[in-house]
Amino acid sequence: MPELRAVAQKVRSKNAGPFWLTIDIFCGSSDAFERVRTGLATDAVAAALDTPTQTLKRFDIEDLNVVKISIPRPAVQGTVQDRDMHGAAVAALIAEMEIE
Amino acid sequence: MVRVLVPSGALGLGWDQEALERGIRNKPDLIAIDGGSTDSGPSYLGRGVSKYARSSTKLEWAGLIDAAQRAGCPLVIGTAGTCGADSAVDWLVDITREILRENGQTAKLAVLKSNQPTERVLAALGSGDLRPLTPAPDVDDERIESCTNIVALAGIEQITQALETGADIIIAGRTTDTAIIAALPISQGIDPGLAWHAAKIGECGALCATNPQSGVLQIDWEDGAFTLTPLADDANATPHTVSAHMLYENSDPFLLHEPGGTLDVRNSKYTAVDDKRVNVSGSVWQTANEYTVKLEGARVAGYQTVVLALLRDPRYVENAQDWADDIVARCTAKALARTSAQKDDFSIEIRLIGKNAVLGALEAKSANPTEIGALGMVTARTAELAGEIGKLLNPYLLHHPLTQEEEQPTFAFPFSPAEIDRGPIYEFCLNHVMVLDDPMDAFSLEVVDA
Numbered sequence: 001m002p003e004l005r006a007v008a009q010k011v012r013s014k015n016a017g018p019f020w021l022t023i024d025i026f027c028g029s030s031d032a033f034e035r036v037r038t039g040l041a042t043d044a045v046a047a048a049l050d051t052p053t054q055t056l057k058r059f060d061i062e063d064l065n066v067v068k069i070s071i072p073r074p075a076v077q078g079t080v081q082d083r084d085m086h087g088a089a090v091a092a093l094i095a096e097m098e099i100e
Numbered sequence: 101m102v103r104v105l106v107p108s109g110a111l112g113l114g115w116d117q118e119a120l121e122r123g124i125r126n127k128p129d130l131i132a133i134d135g136g137s138t139d140s141g142p143s144y145l146g147r148g149v150s151k152y153a154r155s156s157t158k159l160e161w162a163g164l165i166d167a168a169q170r171a172g173c174p175l176v177i178g179t180a181g182t183c184g185a186d187s188a189v190d191w192l193v194d195i196t197r198e199i200l201r202e203n204g205q206t207a208k209l210a211v212l213k214s215n216q217p218t219e220r221v222l223a224a225l226g227s228g229d230l231r232p233l234t235p236a237p238d239v240d241d242e243r244i245e246s247c248t249n250i251v252a253l254a255g256i257e258q259i260t261q262a263l264e265t266g267a268d269i270i271i272a273g274r275t276t277d278t279a280i281i282a283a284l285p286i287s288q289g290i291d292p293g294l295a296w297h298a299a300k301i302g303e304c305g306a307l308c309a310t311n312p313q314s315g316v317l318q319i320d321w322e323d324g325a326f327t328l329t330p331l332a333d334d335a336n337a338t339p340h341t342v343s344a345h346m347l348y349e350n351s352d353p354f355l356l357h358e359p360g361g362t363l364d365v366r367n368s369k370y371t372a373v374d375d376k377r378v379n380v381s382g383s384v385w386q387t388a389n390e391y392t393v394k395l396e397g398a399r400v401a402g403y404q405t406v407v408l409a410l411l412r413d414p415r416y417v418e419n420a421q422d423w424a425d426d427i428v429a430r431c432t433a434k435a436l437a438r439t440s441a442q443k444d445d446f447s448i449e450i451r452l453i454g455k456n457a458v459l460g461a462l463e464a465k466s467a468n469p470t471e472i473g474a475l476g477m478v479t480a481r482t483a484e485l486a487g488e489i490g491k492l493l494n495p496y497l498l499h500h501p502l503t504q505e506e507e508q509p510t511f512a513f514p515f516s517p518a519e520i521d522r523g524p525i526y527e528f529c530l531n532h533v534m535v536l537d538d539p540m541d542a543f544s545l546e547v548v549d550a
Contacts, residue, residue, distance in 0.1 A: 017349075017351070017531075022351050024347045024348075048464065050461070057352065072234070076527065077528065080401060089458040090462075
Protein backbone atom coordinates (compact mmCIF):
# COMPACT_ATOMS: atom_id res chain seq x y z
CA MET A 1 0.00 0.00 0.00
CA PRO A 2 1.41 3.40 -0.95
CA GLU A 3 2.05 6.19 1.49
CA LEU A 4 -0.36 9.11 1.34
CA ARG A 5 2.43 11.39 0.13
CA ALA A 6 2.82 9.30 -3.01
CA VAL A 7 -0.82 9.96 -3.90
CA ALA A 8 -1.52 13.48 -2.62
CA GLN A 9 0.20 16.61 -3.87
CA LYS A 10 0.87 18.18 -0.50
CA VAL A 11 0.03 17.70 3.16
CA ARG A 12 0.34 20.59 5.59
CA SER A 13 -0.54 20.99 9.25
CA LYS A 14 -0.93 24.09 11.35
CA ASN A 15 -2.54 25.39 14.50
CA ALA A 16 -6.09 26.63 14.20
CA GLY A 17 -5.80 28.69 17.34
CA PRO A 18 -4.00 27.39 20.45
CA PHE A 19 -6.50 24.58 21.07
CA TRP A 20 -6.92 23.03 17.61
CA LEU A 21 -4.68 21.48 15.00
CA THR A 22 -5.73 21.25 11.39
CA ILE A 23 -4.32 19.11 8.58
CA ASP A 24 -4.96 19.93 4.93
CA ILE A 25 -4.39 17.19 2.37
CA PHE A 26 -4.22 18.69 -1.11
CA CYS A 27 -4.85 15.84 -3.51
CA GLY A 28 -4.26 17.78 -6.72
CA SER A 29 -6.72 15.90 -8.94
CA SER A 30 -10.15 14.36 -8.66
CA ASP A 31 -8.65 10.88 -9.10
CA ALA A 32 -6.23 11.41 -6.24
CA PHE A 33 -9.01 12.97 -4.17
CA GLU A 34 -11.17 9.91 -4.68
CA ARG A 35 -8.32 7.60 -3.66
CA VAL A 36 -7.64 9.61 -0.52
CA ARG A 37 -11.30 10.06 0.31
CA THR A 38 -11.94 6.34 0.21
CA GLY A 39 -8.48 5.04 1.15
CA LEU A 40 -7.64 7.15 4.17
CA ALA A 41 -9.77 5.83 7.01
CA THR A 42 -10.79 8.34 9.66
CA ASP A 43 -10.20 5.72 12.36
CA ALA A 44 -6.64 5.19 11.13
CA VAL A 45 -5.96 8.93 11.23
CA ALA A 46 -7.37 9.16 14.74
CA ALA A 47 -5.20 6.22 15.81
CA ALA A 48 -2.07 7.76 14.27
CA LEU A 49 -2.77 10.96 16.18
CA ASP A 50 -3.81 9.10 19.34
CA THR A 51 -7.00 11.13 19.45
CA PRO A 52 -10.64 10.02 19.87
CA THR A 53 -12.53 9.70 16.59
CA GLN A 54 -15.53 11.48 18.14
CA THR A 55 -13.69 14.79 18.45
CA LEU A 56 -12.02 14.57 15.05
CA LYS A 57 -13.61 16.75 12.36
CA ARG A 58 -13.19 15.66 8.77
CA PHE A 59 -14.14 17.56 5.63
CA ASP A 60 -13.95 15.89 2.23
CA ILE A 61 -14.05 18.93 -0.05
CA GLU A 62 -14.61 17.80 -3.60
CA ASP A 63 -14.48 21.29 -5.13
CA LEU A 64 -10.91 21.72 -3.94
CA ASN A 65 -9.79 18.07 -4.06
CA VAL A 66 -8.91 18.51 -0.42
CA VAL A 67 -9.40 16.33 2.64
CA LYS A 68 -9.22 18.42 5.79
CA ILE A 69 -8.90 16.97 9.27
CA SER A 70 -9.07 18.99 12.50
CA ILE A 71 -8.48 17.72 16.02
CA PRO A 72 -8.26 19.27 19.46
CA ARG A 73 -4.53 19.74 19.96
CA PRO A 74 -3.00 16.70 21.74
CA ALA A 75 -1.12 19.21 23.94
CA VAL A 76 -2.40 22.78 24.10
CA GLN A 77 -0.04 25.05 22.20
CA GLY A 78 2.92 26.15 24.30
CA THR A 79 2.33 23.93 27.29
CA VAL A 80 5.29 22.05 28.77
CA GLN A 81 4.12 18.92 26.93
CA ASP A 82 3.88 20.65 23.56
CA ARG A 83 6.68 19.74 21.17
CA ASP A 84 5.69 21.75 18.12
CA MET A 85 4.57 25.35 18.69
CA HIS A 86 2.98 25.78 15.26
CA GLY A 87 1.72 22.24 14.79
CA ALA A 88 3.83 21.91 11.65
CA ALA A 89 5.28 18.40 11.97
CA VAL A 90 2.11 16.32 12.18
CA ALA A 91 1.84 16.79 8.40
CA ALA A 92 4.80 14.44 7.91
CA LEU A 93 3.23 11.81 10.13
CA ILE A 94 0.01 11.87 8.11
CA ALA A 95 1.85 12.01 4.77
CA GLU A 96 3.67 8.81 5.72
CA MET A 97 0.47 6.91 6.51
CA GLU A 98 -0.32 4.07 4.17
CA ILE A 99 -3.58 4.32 2.28
CA GLU A 100 -5.66 1.49 0.97
CA MET B 101 -17.52 50.80 -4.00
CA VAL B 102 -15.36 50.23 -0.94
CA ARG B 103 -11.65 49.46 -1.34
CA VAL B 104 -9.30 48.17 1.35
CA LEU B 105 -5.59 47.67 0.80
CA VAL B 106 -3.84 44.94 2.79
CA PRO B 107 -0.05 45.38 2.48
CA SER B 108 1.00 42.11 4.11
CA GLY B 109 -0.12 39.22 6.27
CA ALA B 110 1.38 40.86 9.33
CA LEU B 111 3.49 43.86 10.21
CA GLY B 112 7.03 42.51 10.30
CA LEU B 113 6.73 40.18 7.30
CA GLY B 114 7.44 42.80 4.62
CA TRP B 115 5.89 43.36 1.19
CA ASP B 116 6.64 44.02 -2.48
CA GLN B 117 7.17 47.79 -2.59
CA GLU B 118 6.21 48.13 -6.25
CA ALA B 119 2.90 46.41 -5.51
CA LEU B 120 2.32 48.70 -2.53
CA GLU B 121 2.91 51.74 -4.76
CA ARG B 122 0.30 50.39 -7.16
CA GLY B 123 -2.08 50.01 -4.23
CA ILE B 124 -1.50 53.61 -3.13
CA ARG B 125 -2.19 54.89 -6.65
CA ASN B 126 -5.47 52.97 -6.65
CA LYS B 127 -6.68 55.22 -3.80
CA PRO B 128 -7.92 52.78 -1.15
CA ASP B 129 -10.43 53.87 1.48
CA LEU B 130 -8.33 52.20 4.16
CA ILE B 131 -4.99 50.47 4.63
CA ALA B 132 -5.38 47.59 7.12
CA ILE B 133 -2.74 45.28 8.53
CA ASP B 134 -2.66 42.60 11.17
CA GLY B 135 -0.09 42.93 13.92
CA GLY B 136 -0.09 39.48 15.43
CA SER B 137 -1.82 36.29 16.50
CA THR B 138 -1.49 33.55 19.09
CA ASP B 139 0.53 31.51 16.64
CA SER B 140 3.92 32.05 18.19
CA GLY B 141 2.78 30.78 21.56
CA PRO B 142 1.65 32.01 24.95
CA SER B 143 4.86 33.75 26.02
CA TYR B 144 4.13 36.91 24.02
CA LEU B 145 0.70 37.38 25.56
CA GLY B 146 1.97 36.33 28.97
CA ARG B 147 4.71 38.96 28.87
CA GLY B 148 2.75 41.46 26.79
CA VAL B 149 5.51 41.89 24.22
CA SER B 150 6.06 41.74 20.47
CA LYS B 151 7.67 38.87 18.65
CA TYR B 152 9.15 41.06 15.92
CA ALA B 153 12.20 43.26 16.27
CA ARG B 154 11.54 46.90 17.11
CA SER B 155 13.77 47.96 14.22
CA SER B 156 11.76 45.97 11.64
CA THR B 157 8.48 47.08 13.12
CA LYS B 158 9.52 50.73 13.04
CA LEU B 159 10.79 50.55 9.47
CA GLU B 160 7.67 48.83 8.15
CA TRP B 161 5.23 50.91 10.21
CA ALA B 162 6.90 54.11 8.97
CA GLY B 163 6.44 52.81 5.43
CA LEU B 164 2.73 52.25 6.02
CA ILE B 165 2.22 55.63 7.70
CA ASP B 166 3.80 57.18 4.62
CA ALA B 167 1.65 55.01 2.33
CA ALA B 168 -1.56 56.06 4.08
CA GLN B 169 -0.59 59.73 3.91
CA ARG B 170 0.04 59.47 0.19
CA ALA B 171 -3.13 57.47 -0.39
CA GLY B 172 -5.08 60.01 1.68
CA CYS B 173 -6.75 57.34 3.81
CA PRO B 174 -6.59 56.09 7.40
CA LEU B 175 -4.30 53.29 8.51
CA VAL B 176 -5.42 50.60 10.96
CA ILE B 177 -3.50 47.86 12.70
CA GLY B 178 -5.12 45.11 14.76
CA THR B 179 -3.46 42.97 17.44
CA ALA B 180 -0.61 45.45 17.73
CA GLY B 181 2.68 44.06 18.99
CA THR B 182 1.94 40.35 18.29
CA CYS B 183 -0.35 39.77 21.29
CA GLY B 184 -2.48 42.92 21.41
CA ALA B 185 -2.03 43.40 25.15
CA ASP B 186 -2.09 46.99 26.41
CA SER B 187 1.69 47.04 26.91
CA ALA B 188 2.22 45.97 23.29
CA VAL B 189 -0.19 48.69 22.12
CA ASP B 190 1.77 51.25 24.16
CA TRP B 191 4.97 49.95 22.54
CA LEU B 192 3.59 50.59 19.04
CA VAL B 193 2.17 53.98 20.06
CA ASP B 194 5.65 54.88 21.27
CA ILE B 195 7.17 53.79 17.95
CA THR B 196 4.50 55.79 16.11
CA ARG B 197 5.30 58.96 18.08
CA GLU B 198 8.99 58.44 17.36
CA ILE B 199 8.37 58.08 13.61
CA LEU B 200 6.17 61.18 13.47
CA ARG B 201 8.63 63.20 15.53
CA GLU B 202 11.55 62.20 13.31
CA ASN B 203 9.56 63.16 10.22
CA GLY B 204 8.44 66.48 11.75
CA GLN B 205 4.82 65.39 11.36
CA THR B 206 1.73 65.21 13.55
CA ALA B 207 -1.23 62.85 13.36
CA LYS B 208 -4.42 62.01 15.17
CA LEU B 209 -4.23 58.54 16.75
CA ALA B 210 -7.11 56.38 17.93
CA VAL B 211 -5.94 53.80 20.44
CA LEU B 212 -8.22 50.84 21.15
CA LYS B 213 -7.30 48.69 24.13
CA SER B 214 -8.40 45.13 24.77
CA ASN B 215 -6.97 44.12 28.15
CA GLN B 216 -9.51 42.82 30.65
CA PRO B 217 -9.35 43.68 34.32
CA THR B 218 -9.39 40.51 36.42
CA GLU B 219 -12.56 41.67 38.20
CA ARG B 220 -14.52 41.86 34.93
CA VAL B 221 -13.65 38.29 33.98
CA LEU B 222 -14.31 37.04 37.51
CA ALA B 223 -17.70 38.75 37.42
CA ALA B 224 -18.47 37.14 34.07
CA LEU B 225 -17.52 33.75 35.47
CA GLY B 226 -19.76 34.34 38.47
CA SER B 227 -22.77 35.46 36.42
CA GLY B 228 -22.49 32.71 33.81
CA ASP B 229 -21.39 35.16 31.11
CA LEU B 230 -18.10 33.33 30.58
CA ARG B 231 -18.83 30.47 28.20
CA PRO B 232 -16.39 27.66 27.36
CA LEU B 233 -15.55 26.85 23.76
CA THR B 234 -14.45 23.34 22.76
CA PRO B 235 -12.04 22.28 24.11
CA ALA B 236 -11.72 24.64 27.07
CA PRO B 237 -9.59 24.31 30.16
CA ASP B 238 -11.48 24.35 33.45
CA VAL B 239 -11.50 27.82 34.92
CA ASP B 240 -11.98 29.05 38.44
CA ASP B 241 -11.20 32.28 40.25
CA GLU B 242 -7.62 31.24 40.96
CA ARG B 243 -6.89 30.49 37.32
CA ILE B 244 -8.29 33.82 36.16
CA GLU B 245 -6.43 35.72 38.88
CA SER B 246 -3.15 34.07 37.90
CA CYS B 247 -3.27 35.37 34.30
CA THR B 248 -0.67 38.04 33.60
CA ASN B 249 -2.72 39.29 30.64
CA ILE B 250 -6.27 38.63 29.53
CA VAL B 251 -7.37 40.21 26.26
CA ALA B 252 -10.71 40.24 24.48
CA LEU B 253 -10.84 40.00 20.69
CA ALA B 254 -12.55 43.08 19.29
CA GLY B 255 -14.88 42.82 16.32
CA ILE B 256 -16.16 45.34 13.80
CA GLU B 257 -18.16 47.40 16.31
CA GLN B 258 -15.08 48.55 18.21
CA ILE B 259 -13.01 49.11 15.04
CA THR B 260 -15.88 51.10 13.51
CA GLN B 261 -15.99 53.37 16.54
CA ALA B 262 -12.26 53.91 16.20
CA LEU B 263 -12.58 54.70 12.48
CA GLU B 264 -15.43 57.12 13.19
CA THR B 265 -13.18 59.28 15.37
CA GLY B 266 -11.62 60.45 12.10
CA ALA B 267 -8.17 59.38 13.27
CA ASP B 268 -5.33 59.14 10.78
CA ILE B 269 -3.91 56.07 12.48
CA ILE B 270 -5.81 53.46 14.48
CA ILE B 271 -3.73 51.26 16.76
CA ALA B 272 -5.83 48.45 18.14
CA GLY B 273 -5.04 45.86 20.74
CA ARG B 274 -6.32 42.33 20.28
CA THR B 275 -8.90 42.10 17.52
CA THR B 276 -9.98 39.20 15.37
CA ASP B 277 -7.70 39.08 12.35
CA THR B 278 -10.66 39.88 10.13
CA ALA B 279 -12.36 42.72 12.03
CA ILE B 280 -9.93 45.43 10.91
CA ILE B 281 -10.81 44.67 7.27
CA ALA B 282 -14.53 43.93 7.67
CA ALA B 283 -15.45 46.99 9.76
CA LEU B 284 -15.24 49.67 7.07
CA PRO B 285 -17.27 47.95 4.32
CA ILE B 286 -19.99 46.99 6.80
CA SER B 287 -20.21 50.55 8.10
CA GLN B 288 -20.57 51.66 4.44
CA GLY B 289 -23.53 49.35 3.92
CA ILE B 290 -21.80 46.35 2.31
CA ASP B 291 -23.39 42.99 3.09
CA PRO B 292 -21.71 41.61 6.24
CA GLY B 293 -21.31 38.13 4.72
CA LEU B 294 -19.26 39.57 1.87
CA ALA B 295 -17.31 41.85 4.19
CA TRP B 296 -16.32 39.11 6.65
CA HIS B 297 -15.56 36.61 3.91
CA ALA B 298 -13.29 39.03 2.07
CA ALA B 299 -11.64 39.88 5.36
CA LYS B 300 -10.98 36.24 6.16
CA ILE B 301 -9.39 35.65 2.79
CA GLY B 302 -7.55 38.96 2.83
CA GLU B 303 -6.20 38.98 6.37
CA CYS B 304 -3.04 37.16 5.30
CA GLY B 305 -2.49 39.54 2.36
CA ALA B 306 -1.39 37.76 -0.80
CA LEU B 307 -1.25 34.38 0.91
CA CYS B 308 -4.49 33.65 -0.98
CA ALA B 309 -2.60 34.00 -4.29
CA THR B 310 0.50 32.74 -6.04
CA ASN B 311 3.73 34.44 -4.86
CA PRO B 312 2.26 34.78 -1.35
CA GLN B 313 5.31 36.62 0.00
CA SER B 314 4.57 39.63 -2.22
CA GLY B 315 2.09 40.56 0.48
CA VAL B 316 -0.04 43.23 -1.15
CA LEU B 317 -3.72 42.52 -1.76
CA GLN B 318 -6.53 44.85 -2.80
CA ILE B 319 -10.13 44.09 -1.89
CA ASP B 320 -13.01 45.81 -3.69
CA TRP B 321 -16.67 45.42 -2.71
CA GLU B 322 -19.22 46.35 -5.36
CA ASP B 323 -22.55 45.13 -6.71
CA GLY B 324 -23.17 42.29 -4.28
CA ALA B 325 -19.72 40.74 -4.57
CA PHE B 326 -16.09 41.36 -3.78
CA THR B 327 -13.01 41.15 -5.93
CA LEU B 328 -9.54 40.19 -4.77
CA THR B 329 -6.54 41.57 -6.64
CA PRO B 330 -3.00 40.65 -5.59
CA LEU B 331 -0.99 43.65 -6.73
CA ALA B 332 2.49 42.20 -7.37
CA ASP B 333 3.27 41.51 -11.04
CA ASP B 334 3.80 37.80 -10.54
CA ALA B 335 1.00 37.22 -8.01
CA ASN B 336 -2.26 35.78 -9.28
CA ALA B 337 -5.44 34.82 -7.48
CA THR B 338 -7.50 31.96 -8.86
CA PRO B 339 -10.79 30.51 -7.60
CA HIS B 340 -8.72 27.61 -6.27
CA THR B 341 -6.10 29.68 -4.38
CA VAL B 342 -8.82 31.90 -2.92
CA SER B 343 -11.24 29.22 -1.81
CA ALA B 344 -8.37 27.07 -0.53
CA HIS B 345 -7.37 29.92 1.75
CA MET B 346 -10.48 29.26 3.82
CA LEU B 347 -8.70 26.08 4.95
CA TYR B 348 -5.79 28.00 6.40
CA GLU B 349 -5.57 27.94 10.20
CA ASN B 350 -9.33 27.24 10.39
CA SER B 351 -10.60 24.10 12.05
CA ASP B 352 -13.80 24.46 9.98
CA PRO B 353 -13.35 25.77 6.41
CA PHE B 354 -16.98 26.79 5.95
CA LEU B 355 -18.11 28.39 9.20
CA LEU B 356 -16.16 31.13 10.92
CA HIS B 357 -17.25 32.47 14.30
CA GLU B 358 -16.77 36.17 14.85
CA PRO B 359 -18.01 38.60 17.51
CA GLY B 360 -21.76 38.88 17.04
CA GLY B 361 -22.27 36.06 14.58
CA THR B 362 -21.00 33.45 12.16
CA LEU B 363 -19.79 33.63 8.58
CA ASP B 364 -21.11 30.84 6.36
CA VAL B 365 -19.31 30.31 3.04
CA ARG B 366 -20.89 26.98 2.09
CA ASN B 367 -22.70 28.57 -0.84
CA SER B 368 -20.07 31.08 -1.89
CA LYS B 369 -19.27 31.36 -5.58
CA TYR B 370 -15.69 31.93 -6.67
CA THR B 371 -15.29 33.22 -10.23
CA ALA B 372 -12.15 34.19 -12.15
CA VAL B 373 -12.41 37.76 -13.47
CA ASP B 374 -9.20 37.23 -15.46
CA ASP B 375 -5.87 35.49 -14.79
CA LYS B 376 -5.16 37.71 -11.82
CA ARG B 377 -8.43 38.51 -10.05
CA VAL B 378 -11.21 36.55 -8.40
CA ASN B 379 -14.77 37.62 -7.74
CA VAL B 380 -16.68 36.13 -4.81
CA SER B 381 -20.39 36.24 -3.96
CA GLY B 382 -22.99 34.29 -2.03
CA SER B 383 -21.38 34.43 1.42
CA VAL B 384 -23.82 34.68 4.30
CA TRP B 385 -23.62 36.29 7.72
CA GLN B 386 -25.76 34.86 10.53
CA THR B 387 -26.23 37.28 13.41
CA ALA B 388 -26.05 35.61 16.83
CA ASN B 389 -28.67 36.08 19.52
CA GLU B 390 -26.15 37.57 21.90
CA TYR B 391 -22.95 39.50 21.48
CA THR B 392 -19.86 37.65 22.63
CA VAL B 393 -16.14 38.29 22.39
CA LYS B 394 -13.48 35.62 22.65
CA LEU B 395 -10.97 35.89 25.46
CA GLU B 396 -7.32 34.89 25.51
CA GLY B 397 -5.34 34.66 28.71
CA ALA B 398 -1.86 33.51 29.62
CA ARG B 399 -0.19 32.79 32.91
CA VAL B 400 3.13 31.56 34.21
CA ALA B 401 3.22 27.76 34.09
CA GLY B 402 6.64 27.37 35.67
CA TYR B 403 10.28 28.16 35.05
CA GLN B 404 12.54 26.26 32.75
CA THR B 405 16.22 25.46 32.40
CA VAL B 406 17.39 23.44 29.40
CA VAL B 407 20.63 21.62 28.64
CA LEU B 408 21.64 20.37 25.20
CA ALA B 409 24.12 17.53 24.71
CA LEU B 410 25.03 15.83 21.44
CA LEU B 411 25.61 12.10 21.11
CA ARG B 412 27.89 10.92 18.28
CA ASP B 413 29.19 7.58 19.59
CA PRO B 414 27.20 4.96 17.59
CA ARG B 415 26.53 2.81 20.64
CA TYR B 416 25.04 5.74 22.52
CA VAL B 417 23.09 6.88 19.48
CA GLU B 418 21.61 3.40 19.18
CA ASN B 419 20.74 3.18 22.87
CA ALA B 420 19.83 6.83 23.40
CA GLN B 421 16.34 6.16 24.75
CA ASP B 422 17.58 3.79 27.50
CA TRP B 423 20.35 6.23 28.32
CA ALA B 424 17.90 9.16 28.56
CA ASP B 425 15.37 7.20 30.65
CA ASP B 426 18.09 6.20 33.07
CA ILE B 427 19.29 9.79 33.41
CA VAL B 428 15.77 11.09 34.08
CA ALA B 429 15.23 8.46 36.82
CA ARG B 430 18.59 9.07 38.48
CA CYS B 431 18.47 12.85 38.25
CA THR B 432 14.89 12.95 39.59
CA ALA B 433 15.96 10.86 42.60
CA LYS B 434 18.98 13.07 43.16
CA ALA B 435 16.90 16.26 42.97
CA LEU B 436 14.49 14.87 45.57
CA ALA B 437 17.39 13.86 47.80
CA ARG B 438 19.54 16.97 47.52
CA THR B 439 17.01 19.83 47.27
CA SER B 440 13.92 20.66 49.29
CA ALA B 441 11.77 19.99 46.20
CA GLN B 442 8.82 17.61 46.36
CA LYS B 443 7.76 15.36 43.48
CA ASP B 444 5.19 17.82 42.11
CA ASP B 445 7.57 20.78 42.21
CA PHE B 446 9.49 19.86 39.06
CA SER B 447 9.74 17.62 36.03
CA ILE B 448 12.72 16.42 34.00
CA GLU B 449 12.38 15.39 30.38
CA ILE B 450 14.95 14.51 27.73
CA ARG B 451 13.84 14.88 24.11
CA LEU B 452 15.97 13.01 21.59
CA ILE B 453 16.47 15.22 18.55
CA GLY B 454 17.02 13.01 15.52
CA LYS B 455 14.86 10.25 16.98
CA ASN B 456 11.39 11.46 18.00
CA ALA B 457 11.74 14.92 19.56
CA VAL B 458 8.96 16.51 17.55
CA LEU B 459 6.31 13.77 17.59
CA GLY B 460 7.16 11.90 20.78
CA ALA B 461 5.01 8.81 21.25
CA LEU B 462 3.21 9.48 17.94
CA GLU B 463 6.39 8.91 15.93
CA ALA B 464 5.86 5.93 13.62
CA LYS B 465 9.31 5.76 12.04
CA SER B 466 12.51 4.49 13.51
CA ALA B 467 15.71 5.76 12.00
CA ASN B 468 19.37 5.11 12.55
CA PRO B 469 20.77 8.63 12.76
CA THR B 470 24.45 9.56 12.79
CA GLU B 471 24.02 11.76 15.84
CA ILE B 472 21.32 12.61 18.35
CA GLY B 473 20.71 15.82 20.24
CA ALA B 474 19.64 15.19 23.81
CA LEU B 475 17.60 18.19 24.93
CA GLY B 476 17.25 18.06 28.70
CA MET B 477 14.34 20.17 29.96
CA VAL B 478 13.82 20.96 33.61
CA THR B 479 10.55 22.67 34.49
CA ALA B 480 10.02 23.76 38.07
CA ARG B 481 7.88 25.96 40.31
CA THR B 482 10.65 28.53 40.74
CA ALA B 483 13.49 29.78 38.59
CA GLU B 484 15.96 28.93 41.35
CA LEU B 485 14.80 25.32 41.50
CA ALA B 486 14.88 24.96 37.70
CA GLY B 487 18.41 26.32 37.65
CA GLU B 488 19.51 24.11 40.52
CA ILE B 489 18.12 20.92 38.96
CA GLY B 490 19.57 21.99 35.60
CA LYS B 491 22.97 21.95 37.29
CA LEU B 492 22.24 18.49 38.68
CA LEU B 493 21.33 17.33 35.18
CA ASN B 494 24.44 18.77 33.56
CA PRO B 495 26.97 16.11 34.69
CA TYR B 496 24.65 13.29 33.61
CA LEU B 497 24.33 14.69 30.11
CA LEU B 498 28.09 15.10 29.98
CA HIS B 499 29.26 11.77 31.38
CA HIS B 500 26.50 9.24 32.09
CA PRO B 501 27.58 5.70 31.03
CA LEU B 502 25.25 3.04 29.65
CA THR B 503 26.83 0.47 31.99
CA GLN B 504 28.83 0.71 35.17
CA GLU B 505 31.65 -1.39 33.71
CA GLU B 506 32.78 0.92 30.98
CA GLU B 507 35.18 3.84 31.01
CA GLN B 508 33.44 7.15 31.73
CA PRO B 509 32.20 8.59 28.44
CA THR B 510 32.05 12.27 27.55
CA PHE B 511 29.48 13.79 25.23
CA ALA B 512 29.55 17.01 23.23
CA PHE B 513 28.26 20.19 24.83
CA PRO B 514 27.87 22.86 22.17
CA PHE B 515 28.52 25.76 24.54
CA SER B 516 29.37 26.85 28.05
CA PRO B 517 27.54 27.14 30.32
CA ALA B 518 25.58 24.17 29.08
CA GLU B 519 22.46 25.16 31.04
CA ILE B 520 20.19 27.80 29.52
CA ASP B 521 17.77 29.48 31.87
CA ARG B 522 14.61 30.14 29.88
CA GLY B 523 12.97 32.08 32.68
CA PRO B 524 9.21 31.91 33.15
CA ILE B 525 7.25 29.81 30.68
CA TYR B 526 3.62 30.62 30.01
CA GLU B 527 0.48 28.74 29.09
CA PHE B 528 -2.79 29.75 27.46
CA CYS B 529 -5.47 29.25 30.03
CA LEU B 530 -8.72 30.46 28.48
CA ASN B 531 -10.67 29.25 25.48
CA HIS B 532 -13.86 31.09 26.31
CA VAL B 533 -16.20 33.79 25.10
CA MET B 534 -17.61 36.55 27.27
CA VAL B 535 -21.12 37.88 26.79
CA LEU B 536 -21.34 41.69 26.49
CA ASP B 537 -24.40 43.96 26.70
CA ASP B 538 -22.61 46.59 24.66
CA PRO B 539 -19.63 45.78 22.42
CA MET B 540 -17.62 48.64 23.94
CA ASP B 541 -18.10 47.33 27.50
CA ALA B 542 -14.85 45.39 27.37
CA PHE B 543 -12.75 47.90 25.40
CA SER B 544 -11.43 51.41 25.79
CA LEU B 545 -10.97 53.93 23.00
CA GLU B 546 -8.80 57.01 23.30
CA VAL B 547 -7.96 59.66 20.73
CA VAL B 548 -4.62 61.39 21.09
CA ASP B 549 -2.61 63.89 19.06
CA ALA B 550 0.87 62.67 18.29
